[in-house]
Amino acid sequence: xxxxxxxxxxxxxxxxxxxxxxxxxxRGFPFKTVKALASERSAGTKIDFDGGEIVVERVGPDSxxxxxxxxxxxxxxxxxxxxxxxxxxxxxxxxxxxxxxMDPRVPLIIxxxxxxxxxxxxxxxxxxxxxxxxxxxxxxxxYDAVGIxxxxxxxxxxVSGSGYKGIEELADQSRNLLSGQDAVNSVYPHxxxxxxxxHIDVFLDNGYTKEEMKMANETVKxxxxxxxxxxxxxxxxxVFFGHSEAIWIETGRPISPDAARELLNRAPGILVxxxxxxxxxxxxxESVSRDEVFVGRLRADPSCENGLAMWVVADNVRKGAATNAxxxxxxxxxxxxxxxxxxxx
Amino acid sequence: xxxxxxxxxxxxxxxxxxxxxxxxxxRGFPFKTVKALASERSAGTKIDFDGGEIVVERVGPDSxxxxxxxxxxxxxxxxxxxxxxxxxxxxxxxxxxxxxxMDPRVPLIIxxxxxxxxxxxxxxxxxxxxxxxxxxxxxxxxYDAVGIxxxxxxxxxxVSGSGYKGIEELADQSRNLLSGQDAVNSVYPHxxxxxxxxHIDVFLDNGYTKEEMKMANETVKxxxxxxxxxxxxxxxxxVFFGHSEAIWIETGRPISPDAARELLNRAPGILVxxxxxxxxxxxxxESVSRDEVFVGRLRADPSCENGLAMWVVADNVRKGAATNAxxxxxxxxxxxxxxxxxxxx
Numbered sequence: 142x143x144x145x146x147x148x149x150x151x152x153x154x155x156x157x158x159x160x161x162x163x164x165x166x167x168r169g170f171p172f173k174t175v176k177a178l179a180s181e182r183s184a185g186t187k188i189d190f191d192g193g194e195i196v197v198e199r200v201g202p203d204s205x206x207x208x209x210x211x212x213x214x215x216x217x218x219x220x221x222x223x224x225x226x227x228x229x230x231x232x233x234x235x236x237x238x239x240x241x242x243m244d245p246r247v248p249l250i251i252x253x254x255x256x257x258x259x260x261x262x263x264x265x266x267x268x269x270x271x272x273x274x275x276x277x278x279x280x281x282x283x284y285d286a287v288g289i290x291x292x293x294x295x296x297x298x299x300v301s302g303s304g305y306k307g308i309e310e311l312a313d314q315s316r317n318l319l320s321g322q323d324a325v326n327s328v329y330p331h332x333x334x335x336x337x338x339x340h341i342d343v344f345l346d347n348g349y350t351k352e353e354m355k356m357a358n359e360t361v362k363x364x365x366x367x368x369x370x371x372x373x374x375x376x377x378x379x380v381f382f383g384h385s386e387a388i389w390i391e392t393g394r395p396i397s398p399d400a401a402r403e404l405l406n407r408a409p410g411i412l413v414x415x416x417x418x419x420x421x422x423x424x425x426x427e428s429v430s431r432d433e434v435f436v437g438r439l440r441a442d443p444s445c446e447n448g449l450a451m452w453v454v455a456d457n458v459r460k461g462a463a464t465n466a467x468x469x470x471x472x473x474x475x476x477x478x479x480x481x482x483x484x485x486x
Numbered sequence: 487x488x489x490x491x492x493x494x495x496x497x498x499x500x501x502x503x504x505x506x507x508x509x510x511x512x513r514g515f516p517f518k519t520v521k522a523l524a525s526e527r528s529a530g531t532k533i534d535f536d537g538g539e540i541v542v543e544r545v546g547p548d549s550x551x552x553x554x555x556x557x558x559x560x561x562x563x564x565x566x567x568x569x570x571x572x573x574x575x576x577x578x579x580x581x582x583x584x585x586x587x588m589d590p591r592v593p594l595i596i597x598x599x600x601x602x603x604x605x606x607x608x609x610x611x612x613x614x615x616x617x618x619x620x621x622x623x624x625x626x627x628x629y630d631a632v633g634i635x636x637x638x639x640x641x642x643x644x645v646s647g648s649g650y651k652g653i654e655e656l657a658d659q660s661r662n663l664l665s666g667q668d669a670v671n672s673v674y675p676h677x678x679x680x681x682x683x684x685h686i687d688v689f690l691d692n693g694y695t696k697e698e699m700k701m702a703n704e705t706v707k708x709x710x711x712x713x714x715x716x717x718x719x720x721x722x723x724x725v726f727f728g729h730s731e732a733i734w735i736e737t738g739r740p741i742s743p744d745a746a747r748e749l750l751n752r753a754p755g756i757l758v759x760x761x762x763x764x765x766x767x768x769x770x771x772e773s774v775s776r777d778e779v780f781v782g783r784l785r786a787d788p789s790c791e792n793g794l795a796m797w798v799v800a801d802n803v804r805k806g807a808a809t810n811a812x813x814x815x816x817x818x819x820x821x822x823x824x825x826x827x828x829x830x831x
Contacts, residue, residue, distance in 0.1 A: 291789050295640030295732040297682045297721065311680075312664060319661055330765040335656075337642045337723060337730045337770055339783055339797045344762040348743065348785025370789035374732035374797065376642065378682060379724050385682045387640040387719035387732075398693065417689040420675040425682055438684055440693030444636050444715035452684045452719065 144171045146474060149208045149232070151223060152215030153177035153197055154186055156304045157237060160463035161212050166191045168467055171474070178204055178211075180219070205232040209480065210473065212466050213237060228264025228484035233473065235266045235466045239351075242267040242359060246484075249362050252468040253410040254281045258365070259472060264482030266469055271461025272296050272352070272375065273359040276386055278411060278434040278460070279453045282404040284364060287447075288393025292371045294356060297378045297385040298341060299425060301458050303328055311379055329377065338377040350375055383425030384457040392447045398439045401449060405436050410460070415439055423454035431456055432464045489516045491819060494553045494577070496568060497560030498522035498542055499531055501649045502582060505808035506557050511536045513812055516819070523549055523556075525564070550577040554825065555818065557811050558582060573609025573829035578818065580611045580811045584696075587612040587704060591829075594707050597813040598755040599626045603710070604817060609827030611814055615697070616806025617641050617720065618704040621731055623756060623779040623805070624798045627749040629709060632792075633738025637716045639701060642723045642730040643686060644770060646803050648673055656724055674722065683722040695720055728770030729802040737792045743784045746794060750781050755805070760784055768799035776801055777809045 148165065152158040158179075165172060177188060177197045184199035198204065200219070205211060205227035213220050217240035224234045224241060241247040248258040249267045254277050259266065269277070272294075280289060300307035306328050314324035314334035324332045331338055342351035349357075357371035378385075405413050414423050415437040423435035435454040442448030455461055473479040493510065497503040503524075510517060522533060522542045529544035543549065545564070550556060550572035558565050562585035569579045569586060586592040593603040594612045599622050604611065614622070617639075625634060645652035651673050659669035659679035669677045676683055687696035694702075702716035723730075750758050759768050760782035768780030780799040787793025800806055818824040 293638050293734050293787075293789065295719070297642070297723065315660055316664055319657060319664070331769055332771055335725050335771070337725060339730070339732070339767055340762065340765065348762065348783065350762075372734060372787040372789040372793065372795055374640070374783070374795060376730075376732065378642065380680050380682060385684070385721075387684070387721065389638050389717060417685065417693065417695075420685065422684055424676055426677055426680070438693065438719070442638075442717040444638065444717040448717065450717055450719060 144173050146172050146209045147174045147176070147207055148172045149176045149178055149205060149211035151178040151200055151211060151213040151219065153188060154179050154183040155214055156301055156308070157214040157458055157462040159188070160458045161214060161466060162190050164463045164467040168471070170467060170470065176208065180215070202226055205230045208232040210470055212470065214462065224265045225484055225486055228482045231482055233262065233264050233266065233480060233482050235268060235469050237268040237462055237466055239270065239355060241265050242269065243362065249359060250469050251277055251363060251465060252472055253278050253408070255363050255365070256472055259469070259479055262479070264484035268462065268466045268469065269359045269363060270352070270355040271302060271457040272298065272384055272386065273356050273363070274461050274465050275384060275434045275453055275455035276356065276388060277360060277363055279388070279405070279436045279451065280390065282408040283390065283392060283396065283401050283449070286404055287396045289369055289390050290393055291391040292360065292369065293389040294371065294373045295387045296373065296375045297380065298375060299380040299382050299384055299457060300333060300377065301382050302384065308381055311381060315379070333377055334379050336379065339374060341375040341377055380425050382456060382458065383428040383454055384461060385423070385425050386453045388453055389442055389448060389450050391445055392449060395447050396449065398441055398449065402439050410434055411436055413437065423452055425454055428454045428456045430459065432460050434460055489518050491517050491554045492519045492521070492552055493517045494521045494523055494550060494556035496523040496545055496556060496558040496564065498533060499524050499528040500559055501646055501653070501803055502559040502807040504533070505803045506559060506811060507533070507535055509808045509812040513816070515812060515815065521553065525560070547571055550575045553577040555815055557815065559807065569610045570829055570831055573827045576827055578607065578609050578611065578825060578827050580613060580814050582613040582807050582811055584615065584700060586610050587614065588707065594704060595814050596622055596708060596810060597817055598623050598753070600708050600710070601817055604814070604824055607824070609829035613807065613811045613814065614704045614708060615700040616647060616802040617643065617697070617729055617731065618701050618708070619806050619810050620729060620779045620798055620800035621701065621733060622705060622708055624733070624750070624781045624796065625735065627753040628735065628737060628741065628746050628794070631749055632741045634714055634735050635738055636736040637705065637714065638734040639716070639718045640732045641718065641720045642725065643720060644725040644727050644729055644802060645678060645722065646727050647729065653726055656726060660724070678722055679724050681724065684719060686720040686722055725770050727801055727803065728773040728799055729806060730768070730770050731798045733798055734787050734793060734795045736790055737794060740792050741794065743786055743794065747784050755779055756781055758782065768797055770799055773799045773801045775804065777805050779805055
């Protein structure tokens, strides 16, 4: 493939943005140029890229002229402002924020799960929430085989989901507590070191957090199935990288754990690690910098009809964000139709 | 009440044993003497007790003569050997190990949940698993009001559940990793610092761990209800003290979160902390050295009929072990009949 694409990365200095730049290089994405964009605060910063250095440019209304494709990870506000500007100037945007995910004009894509929905895009494509991505990659083969009626999920989410500032807060607090000093918190509402916070994103009137409702609503949109019900409890844990999830599903028709394991073994993007008696199961520590979704502890759930339980882990910054976005870009450049935009406000 | 009881504590040098000694003093248990017992390894150690010091004695067949009551937290093997000896010599035993819990001759007691079952004891009374205790204290008021058909639970269990050695391993590994050194593991099969291990106790043929099946089997025994189904995923997290649990239940009849909250507010042993928009919910960090079970994040689970979700936290070494055992002892001394033993092998 010719290196012919001029690619923009908005939010290039953030934890996910940095990993997006890494992914473009590591995965051999055929870029001609890469333009690193960020807010005024980070403009002028030099960052390592592809063996050299690039200077981060301040994003503005004219930033997307001449770009063939842009990947955003700069938060909901920047996405709301700049994604339509880019799309209208002919540059399709793959956006990692939550801003556009539930917009009916915007497909919400996991390449292993619903690549076909890409066809409906008008210039903005949304990357799902990190916790949703790894869950649905793991569940898709089972969904296709026997259907899924209900999902119950408890998450164990790492602080890298909050970017560099989350990583720093966990490191600082851990160091302080281990040396007998007080832990100061600014990123999280309570101490995260040596603690578990059942609070990610803001609380809604129904008692769930926005993060928990993202897992429910995004699942319905991605599976394009109003009948799949999800109840999530999302928890921040003192882990730097890698989200873990305890998942229970109720399938439409019966499936044995062995049959499910066999399906997952053959599915794209999944690595089954499931030999518990040999102490082999997915671990956040072993997911770091990996692009696969790790699935293990597959077992029957005898507490309901057609129940299955499992443990799913992925690097939230990679497959949960950067890798998934670059994989969407890889799908798009294979089909010139998908590189066109048709956005109107 | 007269201070008339000669009390033995087996496993007095362990994390739970130490807390049992603290609880006896803090709660004003009317002991006349307290004999600290342990294996040969710890015999001779001097430990602080009630403003003074006591010397740990090596446990042996004659250790229980003259004792009115013994509390054990020395592991399954020591319990298997010494509990019958104590009971046969007229000293009832409250045992914190898993050894006797499912024995039909042995009642499994949570004072807030099934105090009446104490009447059936023959000399050995079992303290449930830490994760079971806090779950059932939280669920009992709802169970009594509307019944519970199914429980799904994901745990976030602290390393103090493995005793002092677990605490040391987490501290050592955390310090090493934060200073760029390797983490060495000996207590857990993988690094626990900045990681989540879906592995507590050994794996069984059905794919669940023993810890997970304890939560299922002990619930059936304590509620004395063969129809309550439980599926658990038990996870060790890098927290020193306090177990957290994400729990979903399906009740027999409908109950609103508000009605459930009201029931819990009036129930013994429970502190409802449930004002999420003000960042108030149960936290492991706030459960330390507390005897209450903290319940919050009560909300409807719309993914099933009559579903309720919640977040339950307790100090696993206190209410999950030491406090519960001492509370059982408090019930027993109120009724002279309960101080009698009638054990035959």
